[in-house]
Amino acid sequence: MTSYATPPFAYDPSCKPAKSILKQVRLGNQGSSWFQSMNSKLAIASSPTTDGQIPESEPTSPQKSSGLMRFRRLLPAQPVAPPPETSVDNTQEELLPKELKRVRFSVRNLTTEYYPYQTFPSGDTKETMSANEDPISEQFEKTKMSVEPATRQRTTPQALHALYDMACKSKEEPLFPGFLTQLLANQHRTCLTRLDFSNQPITRRTAEPLADVLCLDFGLKELILNNCDLEDDTIKVLLHSLLLTDTLCELSLMDNKKIKTTGFKYVAVYIKGASKLQILNLTSTIPDKKAIGYLAQALIGTPTSASPSLSSLILDNCGLKLPLLETLAAGIRQSTCLRHLSLRYNRINYQGAMWVGVMLRDYDDNRLYQRGLESLAIDTNELRQGVQYIAQALRRNKSLLSLSMNDCKIDTKGCMFIGEALKYNQSLKTLSLSYNSLGQPTTDGVVAIRQALYVNQSLKELSLAATELGSEAAIALAECLPENSALNRLDVSKNPSIDIAGLLSLSTAIKINYTLTFLDVNIPPNDRDLAKIQSDIAAYCTRNAQSTTSPNTQHQQRSAIRRTPSQNALSITTTQATARLSLQERLAAVTQNASPRSSSPSKSSIRTAEPVESPKRSPDQDLLDNATGQITVFEEMLSAESHNREVTKENNPANNTIII
Structure with missing residues (x-):
């Protein structure tokens, strides 16, 4: 073994170290006392330099300075005021790819320098370092040399x-157990x-x-780094490689509160540079205003660069x-890429709801329509009356497909704003208002939604779970269901105030x-009637789900469920004509004019009988009897319709052959 006391190179005092890429570390204020710092400056001022000259800080004029001036010269310099903070709007120049660049060296290109001894001869460097080549750098260089990404050969987990x-081993770091476990589990x-x-x-490290x-x-598509205690430097290293x-x-x-x-600036740079990133989850992080500015700027595409x-x-x-x-x-207002945004469990109040409404503005009087957000979730925020700003933007919005405002402290008045907006909006497909007090103190909000469902033909799913609805609100929703042909899912569960009258109406x-095809209701246990x-x-939801008929055939089925005019002037009108009457009025009209069940199912018309006077009973019993009578009439209508289908099926051949 060669001793370090006798280096293999000749001593050369004139040799100077090569230029280093490392910046010289500047020592900051050591926090010494004022008396020690003044003594050190007095010592420097009083001692001459090595060549016998006075330092430049001393005055060269023969006139002696006063003690006060000399004392001021020895005082520490006044701190310079920091430059003003950069505006969040002017962050375009800061989000450049060079912010993520790291200095990486190949081992075969490194040289060792023994100062003040001479360096390696140029001929011996390659021979000495050829045995220490870095396989990672070599593999990366080969991968980088590929011209066509489609023909690039991916690294298998075994080679990885x-x-x-x-x-x-090259960095003298232990193996990361989390990565090693997943590599071993995917070796095949x-x-x-x-x-x-x-x-x-x-x-x-x-x-x-x-x-x-x-x-x-190696085909990486999804990377989960939840609660990994990541810091800014670690984020930079990982994102640069990605x-x-x-x-x-x-x-x-998620849950990386040390970022x-x-x-966040490095994350924004990665958003602008990545061409395949689609989902970014920053839940439970703590961004400040400048960090949000970086993210907002990264979402805006520029003419000179590709859109994120x-x-x-x-x-x-x-x-x-x-x-x-x-x-x-x-x-988000100017973004051309973002389609789904989740802002759950934040501190958005009624004033913040105004800026949520700005996010939903995909229209402008000065420019053509542009595509905006398609999904927005703002659950568990105290919007309260601020929902009116969201409803105002919802009126003219043409791109939003899903809106979730669960547990946002929305009351009856806020529900009325949403109902009015649904009359104009014809693009929203999913609306969730669960865990809001919509049914208290009045049902005006649910009535507004009912009126909107008469004309709205785009809403597919409506969730009103745990909204303190009662039977009156359920009856109001039931009145619009025969007229609405778009709604597929209605959730009124977790509303214990809906009793038998509301369930019968639905x-x-x-x-x-x-x-x-889906109507979710809750009933108390051990109640056979409910x-x-x-x-x-x-059963009827299953019938609708299994139905494969076209919309035109459904319209014909709706038209077939009507009473044919007869000689009796008390014939029942169609559902289209009575849809906007209250349910109590329709129940009373049907039960008063209903006839007993026909013995012949082939008759297409149902004749009415004279009303029979009944003794006075309680209002609940009358409502129950009225609902039961209407159900009987509907059964007769359905039996007549099924008979018509059988007759039609007999007249038409069963197979698909054409008879000439």
């Missing part, structure tokens, strides 16, 4: 294991599409060999308040509705 082992596969490092701390492996293309391959579609950074403004590919952004439980929402709304309405009604509702 060997490369990761070499990377850890040709590619590794998902990595989940949740709840496993990742430091900067742990991320270094991991980042070397992420530079290789940007080199650019194959990731989903990135999750600061600089870390991010389509779904999740910012749940991020403490977003009014100033942050104002900054975020400006970016059961009656769904019998003549051919589009509703259980029978619930089973009837489920």
